[in-house]
Amino acid sequence: MKLLNRSPYLKDIQHQISTYIPLPDAQPEVFSIYQQWLYTRGLYTKMVVKEAALGSFHSSHRDEWTKLTESYLLGHKLADIDFRDRVIDGMLEWLNETTNYTYDLSMVVDNIAQIYAALKDPPEDHPLRRLISDIVSLEFTDAMIQKMVIDRKGELPGGFLLNLVSKLSAKSGTSTPSSNCPKLPELREACHYHCHGKGECYREK
Template sequence: MEINDPIVLRDHSPEVISHYVQWLYRGVVYNLNENQDTLSEEFDRLTELYVLGHAIKDSAFQNNIIDALIAATEKYNRYPTSLVGRVHAQLPKKSKLWLLLVDMWAFRGKESWITMERTRVASNQHSISDVVRAPAEFWQDVNMALWAVCDKEVED
């Protein structure tokens, strides 16, 4: 992409672009508390914003989105596994958002997450588990991160 090449935004909703413009002027990333969305909607919106940041090559904006995702996971103690497929499809391999999701599972993951997913599927709250929908490449990266930690502990 050359400096004077146009940036095509047809894949991004006016609402997402509006959130970006608000960030430019206010320096504040879209916030769940301001808009009364569910946590799942917040994770989805933040992912859309990150994808927009990638499209327009605004790494400062992307870093702010990463910070907002981390803050949401810490505040609500929930981790957005449902985003893995979308991140895999819409962003380059090993994007910062992909690596964040891998790290969340590798360093914060718990057996209870899998158990909860199974329960949600069994009770028909979901037709297919978010865990099952995650691409195999994601689980390979999670395993590699876990093994790296184990290797480091053995060396120490």
């Protein structure tokens, strides 16, 4: 019942279902993250210390980004705005850790094709699309962008490339004082990448 109360998508189709919910694209681990959010309002995407010790920190960091993006897409499917906004905040926390510890940021485009395919209905300036293109345009070096285009030739969605070119063009046209440069994603206001629009932020509920 808690799930039905939170998801407009499930409310719309509840007359078609009994106890079975058709979510063919959702991995059990990702759905578990959503369930924990429903009951605790916490976002649990990090590997536990014991699991993290089995592999490299880079690998666990990559896994966390994948969980975050897939959690967001599940929230999009279920039309749960609060959950999506909490996941976005998790992404910004992840980004802050990544830049502080100089992890490789190239993983943010690992599943960019999946993201663009899943978010085909919203306008081009969808918050998650905007966040990823901001990360690439503002956090990637020129060498990283060139390598990304070469290594992922044919994988990068046209919409993403057009958005990226626009942002890189705007960035190159800024004057040198830092006050006039675009803000890095982790320095933006809390709700800049949220979906709630003029509605109340989950932080205030």
